[in-house]
Amino acid sequence: MAVVSTETLPVVSEADIVTVRRRVRETATHLGFSLVDQTKVVTAASELARNTLIYGKGGEMELIILNGPRVGLRLLFSDRGPGIPDIDLALRDGFTTGSGLGLGLGGAKRLVNDFEVVSRAGEGTKVTVTRWK
């Protein structure tokens, strides 16, 4: 799998969530994603960026363009927050430790093709999602 380009964006403020959405939209459009696929990946990015900010206490997003054999957009969100003790529970709809609806993680998973969470208590969380064209 060939990595065409990578770019890192900070996720440390609410304004960064807006920047993440804009950048993911631009990239998905540039790659020729359909409007529905663009909307799905941008929405997933918005949910995950908010998680990084609120639960992870801030972090960053790496945006990776994949090409060969398939074209895809991979987003890697990482933080050094408290980590997720029970990932299965965190993925369940309606579960939240904050004030949200508990749709962020599970909802984002449904909007992408590949989804992976790695988290260690006290060390932080890495969420990797990929949407293939």
Place this chain on the structure above:
Amino acid sequence: MEKIPILRMGDYLLVTIQVDMHDRLALALQDDLTKRISETGAKGVLIDISSLEIVDSFIGRMLGNIASMSRVLDAHTVVVGMQPAVAITLVELGMSLPGVRTALNVDAGMELLRNSVDGQEEFGYGSRFY
């Protein structure tokens, strides 16, 4: 600070969301709208989201909150103009906006609001509860 304008037209309040809202702006709109409903005694709120390119769980929750709060303040809310790609994504996200009434465009939304407000008067909900 940035603000989303709220227009008053007779008994109705009209809001067009034209910017990619950060979370605090969405919360401010929620507060401003409830304040305006109670100040003006508006009977209906129309929110046009045709310019919004995504609705995530945060904005979805804000729309639901506005609908519930306005109901408690004796006003109806209709959300109009959702783009098809946004609707598809929102449902897949797991959010079907329960309690939020929607219409395809501003005209249909205004008609729905007028019918709701008129219907309420005809059936005498006001006199029944007060």
